[in-house]
Amino acid sequence: MEAFGSVGVTAQVLFQGxxxxxxxxxxxxxxEIGRHPAPVDQLLVVTxxxxxxxxGDGDWQxxxxxxxxxWRSGEEHTTRADEDIEAVVVEVAASRSAHG
Known part of the structure; x- marks a missing residue:
């Protein structure tokens, strides 16, 4: 994956609904996963x-x-690896009413 100037990144979709x-x-x-806005709310779990x-322009954590x-929808963010990282990312679209 080379989007957003990313380097050394691979992605495998496990589920898409x-x-x-x-x-x-x-x-x-x-x-590094290059700086980009989250298209939807995202949870990154480092495994x-x-x-x-x-x-954004905050400090590295x-x-x-x-x-x-x-990361909330629209929030600019980036990730870099000091050692090989594997993570599960869950992206959730805007909530929909369970009643229609």
Missing amino acids: DAAVVTVLRVAAGG RGRGAVRA SVRAGQAVV
């Missing part, structure tokens, strides 16, 4: 590795296996 998409992301050590995330990050 009307309201949610679940993807496994892998970012190689030294790689392996260590790196850092940044939202360390992230490692067992931690999660939430």
Whole structure:
């Protein structure tokens, strides 16, 4: 995946439905998912590795296996890997009424 100037990133969609998409992301050590706006609300759960995330123009925040990050729709963000990272990303579209 090279979108947004990303380097060392692969993505595998596990599930894609009307309201949610679940993807496994892998970012190689030294790689980065380039800065981009979240198209919908996103949850990133790091399952392996260590790196850092940044939202908007904020400071880099360390992230490692067992931690999660939430980005809201439209929020600019980026992720970099200090060591190989594997993460599950859950993207959720705007909520829909269960009653129609």
